[in-house]
Amino acid sequence: xxxxxxxxxxxxxxxxxxxxxxxxxxxxxxxxxxxxxxxxxxxxxxxxxxxxxxxxxxxxxxxxxxxxxxxxxxxxxxxxxxxxxxxxxxxxxxxxxxxxxxxxxxxxxxxxxxxxxxxxxxxxxxxxxxxxxxxxxxxxxxxxxxxxxxxxxxxxxxxxxxxxxxxxxxxxxxxxxxxxxxxxxxxxxxxxxxxxxxxxxxxxxxxxxxxxxxxxxxxxxxxxxxxxxxxxxxxxxxxxxxxxxxxxxxxxxxxxxxxxxxxxxxxxxxxxxxxxxxxxxxxxxxxxxxxxxxxxxxxxxxxxxxxxxxxxxxxxxxxxxxxxxxxxxxxxx
Amino acid sequence: xxxxxxxxxxxxxxxxxxxxxxxxxxxxxxxxxxxxxxxxxxxxxxxxxxxxxxxxxxxxxxxxxxxxxxxxxxxxxxxxxxxxxxxxxxxxxxxxxxxxxxxxxxxxxxxxxxxxxxxxxxxxxxxxxxxxxxxxxxxxxxxxxxxxxxxxxxxxxxxxxxxxxxxxxxxxxxxxxxxxxxxxxxxxxxxxxxxxxxxxxxxxxxxxxxxxxxxxxxxxxxxxxxxxxxxxxxxxxxxxxxxxxxxxxxxxxxxxxxxxxxxxxxxxxxxxxxxxxxxxxxxxxxxxxxxxxxxxxxxxxxxxxxxxxxxxxxxxxxxxxxxxxxxxxxxxx
Numbered sequence: 001x002x003x004x005x006x007x008x009x010x011x012x013x014x015x016x017x018x019x020x021x022x023x024x025x026x027x028x029x030x031x032x033x034x035x036x037x038x039x040x041x042x043x044x045x046x047x048x049x050x051x052x053x054x055x056x057x058x059x060x061x062x063x064x065x066x067x068x069x070x071x072x073x074x075x076x077x078x079x080x081x082x083x084x085x086x087x088x089x090x091x092x093x094x095x096x097x098x099x100x101x102x103x104x105x106x107x108x109x110x111x112x113x114x115x116x117x118x119x120x121x122x123x124x125x126x127x128x129x130x131x132x133x134x135x136x137x138x139x140x141x142x143x144x145x146x147x148x149x150x151x152x153x154x155x156x157x158x159x160x161x162x163x164x165x166x167x168x169x170x171x172x173x174x175x176x177x178x179x180x181x182x183x184x185x186x187x188x189x190x191x192x193x194x195x196x197x198x199x200x201x202x203x204x205x206x207x208x209x210x211x212x213x214x215x216x217x218x219x220x221x222x223x224x225x226x227x228x229x230x231x232x233x234x235x236x237x238x239x240x241x242x243x244x245x246x247x248x249x250x251x252x253x254x255x256x257x258x259x260x261x262x263x264x265x266x267x268x269x270x271x272x273x274x275x276x277x278x279x280x281x282x283x284x285x286x287x288x289x290x291x292x293x294x295x296x297x298x299x300x301x302x303x304x305x306x307x308x309x310x311x312x313x314x315x316x317x318x319x320x321x322x323x324x325x326x327x328x329x330x331x332x333x
Numbered sequence: 334x335x336x337x338x339x340x341x342x343x344x345x346x347x348x349x350x351x352x353x354x355x356x357x358x359x360x361x362x363x364x365x366x367x368x369x370x371x372x373x374x375x376x377x378x379x380x381x382x383x384x385x386x387x388x389x390x391x392x393x394x395x396x397x398x399x400x401x402x403x404x405x406x407x408x409x410x411x412x413x414x415x416x417x418x419x420x421x422x423x424x425x426x427x428x429x430x431x432x433x434x435x436x437x438x439x440x441x442x443x444x445x446x447x448x449x450x451x452x453x454x455x456x457x458x459x460x461x462x463x464x465x466x467x468x469x470x471x472x473x474x475x476x477x478x479x480x481x482x483x484x485x486x487x488x489x490x491x492x493x494x495x496x497x498x499x500x501x502x503x504x505x506x507x508x509x510x511x512x513x514x515x516x517x518x519x520x521x522x523x524x525x526x527x528x529x530x531x532x533x534x535x536x537x538x539x540x541x542x543x544x545x546x547x548x549x550x551x552x553x554x555x556x557x558x559x560x561x562x563x564x565x566x567x568x569x570x571x572x573x574x575x576x577x578x579x580x581x582x583x584x585x586x587x588x589x590x591x592x593x594x595x596x597x598x599x600x601x602x603x604x605x606x607x608x609x610x611x612x613x614x615x616x617x618x619x620x621x622x623x624x625x626x627x628x629x630x631x632x633x634x635x636x637x638x639x640x641x642x643x644x645x646x647x648x649x650x651x652x653x654x655x656x657x658x659x660x661x662x663x664x665x666x
Contacts, residue, residue, distance in 0.1 A: 246653070250596035261590025263583035320579070 002236055008282035009232045010117035011164040011204065011294050014075065015126040015221075018149045018158040019108040022138040026150040027087070027103040035087030039102040043091060045136040046100070046129065056092050060085035066303045066312050073301035075113060077101055098125065105150045106158075108133065115294075117163055117228060119221045127217075146213070153210075157217050162208035163228045164193065168279045169238035170231075171203040172248075179231070187211045188227055202271035202297060203279075207231065239283060252280035256288070259326050264319040270300050270326060292333040296326060335569055341615035342565045343450035344497040344537065344627050347408065348459040348554075351482045351491040352441040352466060353473040359483040360420070360436040368420030372435040376424060378469040379433070379462065389425050393418035399636045399645050406634035408446060410434055431458065438483045439491075441466065448627075450496055450561060452554045460550075479546070486543075490550050495541035496561045497526065501612040502571035503564075504536040505581075512564070520544045521560055535604035535630060536612075540564065572616060585613035589621070592659050597652040603633050603659060625666040629659060 020026060024038055043057050060068060060081075068082040076099040077090060091100035101109040110129050112122040133139065140148040147158035154160075170176055176190075183190040190207045192200025207228055209220045242248045255276035259265070265273070278293040280286035298304060300322050306313045309321060353359060357371055376390050393401060393414075401415040409432040410423060424433035434442040443462045445455040466472065473481040480491035487493075503509055509523075516523040523540050525533025540561055542553045575581045588609035592598075598606070611626040613619035631637060633655050639646045646654060 246597060246649070250656075253594045253596045254591050257590035257592075257594025258587050259590075260594070261586045263586045264579060316579070323583075 002240075005236045005239060005282055006229075006232045007116060008278075008290055009166055009235050010228065011115070011166055011297070012075075013114045013116065013118045013122050014160075014162045014164075015112045015119070015122040016160040016162075017108075017110045017126050017130050018106040018147065018154050018160075019110065019130065019133060020106050020140040020148055020150070021108075022140045024107065027105065027107060028150065030087070030103070032087040035103040036089075038107050039087075039089040041137065042100070042102055042108055042133070043089070046091060046132060054093055054095075055098070056094065058090045058092060060088040060090060064312075066306045069303035070301070070307040071099075073304045074298050076111070078104060080104065098129070100129070106154075117225070117232075119161060119163070119225050123161070123217065123221055154212055156211075156213035157215065157220060158212060159217050159220055160208055160212075161221050161224050162206050163224065165190075165205050165207055165228065165231060165235070166203060166275065166278060166282075167205050167231070167235050168203040168275055169242055170235050171200075172242075173238050175234075175238070176205070179234070183207070183227065183231075186223075186227060188224065190231070201268050202275040204271075204275070204297070239279070242279075243283060243285075249280075249285060252276050252283075252285055256280065256286055256330075260330050261327075262323045264316070265300075265323045265326060266319055267300060267302055267322065270322055271297060274300075274326075288330065289333050292329055296329055299329075300326065335573075338569045338572060338615055339562075339565045340449060341611075341623055342499055342568050343561065344448070344499055344630070345408075346447045346449065346451045346455050347493075347495045347497075348445045348452070348455040349493040349495075350441075350443045350459050350463050351439040351480065351487050351493075352443065352463065353481055353483070354440050355471040355473045357440065360438065360440060361483065363420070363436070365420040368436040369422075371440050372420075372422040374470065375433075375435055375441055375466070376422070379424060379465060387426055387428075388431070389427065391423045391425060393421040393423060397645075399639050402636035403634070403640040404432075406637045407631055409444070411437060413437065431462070433462070439487075450558070450565075452494060452496070452558050456494070456550070456554055487545055489546035490548065490553060491545060492550050492553055493541055493545075494554055494557050495539050496557065498523075498538050498540055498561065498564060498568070499536060499608065499611060499615075500538050500564070500568050501536040501608055502575055503568050504533075505575075506571050508567075508571070509538070512567070516540070516560065516564075519556075519560060521557065523564070534601050535608040537604075537608070537630070572612070575612075576616060576618075582613075582618060585609050585616075585618055589613065589619055589663075593663050594660075595656045597649070598633075598656045598659065599652055600633060600635055600655065603655055604630060607633075607659075621663065622666050625662055629662055632658065632662075 021038060027035060047055050071077045072079045072082040076096060081088060081101050081104045087103050089102040097113055099111045110126050112126045114122045142148055146156040149155055149158050170179060180190045187210050188207060189210055190205050193204045193206045209224050255273040259273050259277060274293055274297055277286060277288060278290060281288045281290055281293060302318055305318050305321055313321060354371060360368060380388050380390065404410045405412045405415040409425065409429060414421060414434050414437045420436050422435040430446050432444045443459050445458045447455045475481055479489040482488055482491050503512060513523045520543050521540060522543055523538055526537050526539045542557050588606040592606050592610060607626055607630055610619060610621060611623060614621045614623055614626060635651055638651050638654055642654060
């Protein structure tokens with residue numbers, strides 16, 4: 001199996017731990033003032049001495065909705081968290097690999113993102129923050145149930161681990177529905193992402209664990225890693241069959257040509273074209289760094305574009321700016 | 334009116350004169366040997382001394398069908414002439430501006446092609462050849478009817494003058510059907526060209542005279558020139574409205590991007606994309622020489638590609654070669 005091709009498939013790894021403080025009701029039952037108290041208590045526990053300079057503490061009410069949506073586009077917060085600022089705060093590391101949502105569904109949601117398939121590293125970072133939290137505050141925990149969370153589906157480890165996978169060859173072969181249903185039987189989910197509404201764009205899929213009860217964190221993570229690797233092997237094999245398909249090679253070349261020439265690009269079309277070019281780069285058909293393409297997949301998102309530009313852009317202007325940014329990035333690459 | 338834009342509209346001008354030798358029946362009534370006699374009689378009359386080195390005399394049976402079709406793609410002979418070699422010959426100038434079909438429908442069809450709108454120059458060249466022919470051979474001519482031709486629609490001047498016009502803006506505005514019917518009332522025809530079957534590709538239209546009886550050559554040519562200029566003015570005005578249409582600008586940029594990146598291009602798609610890029614170049618949106626694009630419109634034709642390559646190519650290989658040729662030509666331009 002072509003290891004280099006394998007490693008081009010995972011874009012990023014996320015670990016999320018849900019935690020609640022024992023002495024407070026869940027956020028849904030808290031007033032705005034009580035939420036603020038919880039947020040600041042957690043902030044003071046986590047951001048002491050050494051760490052203080054590496055993180056920002058952000059009250060969500062201080063962000064414009066565009067800024068909040070941009071954070072969701074980067075997967076630093078949940079879309080739900082972006083949708084309302086009410087009593088919510090965010091601890092964000094300067095390198096944007098660690099984001100801690102305060103008073104979302106639970107008091108604390110520690111999230112770590114790492115590039116590629118990097119479950120162990122992400123887990124270590126999340127676990128270190130969790131240990132610091134537990135050392136300073138009393139976390140709601142039950143000997144039988146494990147960590148207590150607002151939603152019963154998170155009870156136990158309260159761990160959600162996920163890997164974002166680029167699966168264009170399996171998608172094109174029409175294999176995703178069957179694969180998703182097989183994965184579901186193994187207690188994981190595999191679903192399309194970056195979609196507007198229910199449309200899967202960019203052939204990007206998120207593989208995540210579902211079971212949090214009766215399984216250790218390590219076992220859940222190992223399980224996820226093993227299944228991610230199996231999917232990556234299947235995708236790699238499916239990609240090999242595309243190498244000799246001239247119609248497909250033509251589509252990849254054209255996608256690259258359109259990205260380098262279009263005057264306007266919608267987010268959805270741009271994502272689909274980037275997906276094709278990323279596949280072409282992974283196959284060695286095009287000479288474009290994978291990293292440039294992976295970054296563009298986030299940078300071209302609507303709110304992120306507006307934040308970069310420093311003002312809220314109407315859709316038509318955004319489409320023109322998106323085309324410019326993509327052109328520049330590809331020409332500089 | 335923008336004269337530079339105006340001049341980008343006509344691709345080429347053609348003058349064709351049909352002539353028959355008085356002492357022979359029309360070609361349809363001639364045996365193969367008699368046709369050969371006619372052909373060689375005309376050849377010997379036209380290709381003496383000074384002119385001999387500037388022309389080739391080609392018996393059509395010595396050409397492969399691909400070579401013959403390539404000549405038709407270049408508009409040097411009629412598709413009908415290319416379809417059968419039987420007793421036919423061609424006098425072709427080395428610069429391919431003059432082609433004289435021998436024993437097509439009539440004994441002699443003198444054709445002159447000039448780039449752009451150049452009716453007077455083309456007429457002068459055709460007329461000089463006609464005078465040489467008449468000085469040395471007896472041409473079938475009737476005081477009342479004028480030049481006698483096999484088909485009664487050519488009786489009289491036996492002159493067909495035409496201009497190839499690039500009318501993308503009028504086409505896009507849906508104005509062609511009405512314009513064609515107006516032109517028909519003026520005794521001219523305006524019809525799509527380069528089509529496979531009846532499909533108009535490339536937004537290229539041929540304007541030609543229809544009336545050959547009761548009108549002098551000069552009047553027919555002046556009439557055609559005046560109407561060509563009117564159509565060019567309308568096209569120029571229609572193009573101005575496209576300058577501020579971002580959706581249209583986007584299509585032009587993309588057409589250029591696809592032409593510079595595609596791995597395969599069918600003739601029909603390639604022609605349509607070249608048409609868009611040619612329009613973009615004329616509008617100053619793209620920096621590509623018009624001449625390069627005009628030449629490509631012929632060079633990408635199926636048989637012409639095979640002749641350039643020196644062998645008959647299957648369609649799929651031709652599409653790959655076409656994409657390469659276009660890419661090279663645009664990058665060198």
